[in-house]
Amino acid sequence: MPSTRIVQGDALSANVDVLVLKYAQAYFGLDAAVAQLLADVHPSASMRPGPGQYVLVPTKGKLRPRFVLFVGVVSLYAFDYDQIRSFAHRSMEALGASLPEAKTVGLTVHGPGYGLDEKESFLALIAGLQDAYSVGSPPIGLSEVTIIEHNPGRAQRLSAVFENLRPTVRLGSRSEQPITRGRVEVGSVPSKKPHIFVAMPFSEGEMEDVYGFGIQGPVNASGFLCERVDMTVFTGDVVDRIKNRIDSASLIIAELTGANPNVYLEVGYAWGRGKPTVLLARKGTDMKFDVHGQRCLMYSSITDLSKRLGNELTALVSSSGLA
Numbered sequence: 001m002p003s004t005r006i007v008q009g010d011a012l013s014a015n016v017d018v019l020v021l022k023y024a025q026a027y028f029g030l031d032a033a034v035a036q037l038l039a040d041v042h043p044s045a046s047m048r049p050g051p052g053q054y055v056l057v058p059t060k061g062k063l064r065p066r067f068v069l070f071v072g073v074v075s076l077y078a079f080d081y082d083q084i085r086s087f088a089h090r091s092m093e094a095l096g097a098s099l100p101e102a103k104t105v106g107l108t109v110h111g112p113g114y115g116l117d118e119k120e121s122f123l124a125l126i127a128g129l130q131d132a133y134s135v136g137s138p139p140i141g142l143s144e145v146t147i148i149e150h151n152p153g154r155a156q157r158l159s160a161v162f163e164n165l166r167p168t169v170r171l172g173s174r175s176e177q178p179i180t181r182g183r184v185e186v187g188s189v190p191s192k193k194p195h196i197f198v199a200m201p202f203s204e205g206e207m208e209d210v211y212g213f214g215i216q217g218p219v220n221a222s223g224f225l226c227e228r229v230d231m232t233v234f235t236g237d238v239v240d241r242i243k244n245r246i247d248s249a250s251l252i253i254a255e256l257t258g259a260n261p262n263v264y265l266e267v268g269y270a271w272g273r274g275k276p277t278v279l280l281a282r283k284g285t286d287m288k289f290d291v292h293g294q295r296c297l298m299y300s301s302i303t304d305l306s307k308r309l310g311n312e313l314t315a316l317v318s319s320s321g322l323a
Helices: 029-037 081-098 118-134 152-168 206-221 238-248 261-272 302-320
Strands: 003-008 018-023 054-058 067-072 104-108 144-149 195-199 225-227 251-255 277-282 296-299
Touching (some): 003 152, 018 029, 054 081, 081 104, 081 118, 118 152, 144 152, 195 261, 206 225, 206 251, 206 302, 251 261, 261 277, 277 302
Parallel strands (some): 003 144, 018 067, 018 104, 104 144, 195 225, 195 251, 251 277, 277 296
16 A cells, blocks of 8 residues: 655656646646646657546656656546546556556646635545555555645645544555545535635735635535635636636635735626625725625634634524525
8 A cells, every 4th residue: 555645846846756647638737837848758749648548758857757647637627526536546547557667656636726625626636546546556566645736835734634534544654554444535426515616816925825724714614615716827718617616606705805806806797696795805905996885804814814704604504594
């Protein structure tokens, strides 16, 4: 049974035999960067597997991992929690068949940047690894799986989630023997769980902590998936994706600090669709005319925000049966 760990860092420099990437029928983010690095040694067309297919590519020193495994999946916005679970299983299966001598494998976290709940996405990835281990799919020599997350805040939060899972999963760490008491439960149909859509600017600074610790925690504790879409990363049909997730959300939370125009646009769309909306802003924020006079939870710190939002969600669920 391979050990599993989470690290914060750059997947391109990960000390692993093979780096596993999804190919969602177009290049996005990390897979785009890797394809570009390998373009002069491998034709781009050879690194574009269809859904259910895969291609193993030697890196020839272009990045630290010796191989990259591209696993073909459905288009990005159809790649949900169940698809993540299947992807993890399929990745181990593909490696078992194509690189059985692999000892160390690196994977990344999928979902949070394009609108999926951070914790649920991670649990789906772990569950997919368990599925593969249970049927003996991984490479016979596999000793360690490293989950690499470049965002420091997210790496910290997911490490805490993983530590809480250790008594119940068949996954060990570098220094421990695996403990077997059960399986990760990610829900029977995670994609059908009620979700709350969060409209806010993306930033790896204070706003990332506002989301990770001030908003996401209370939302998950109230029984909802917490979703947002990074408009700075994805283009094309991203606006349609945002509209779709607002339309299907039980509630919209909008963080108005900084008066980000995209956030105001999303609030306007949510109001136009008749969606219940909770407005948030740090104390001292200059509220623009569009929302002036509307009730807004003003907070002084992230801890204060977490408490106020938790109370607000509890009251909403209790009074309106929000789901």
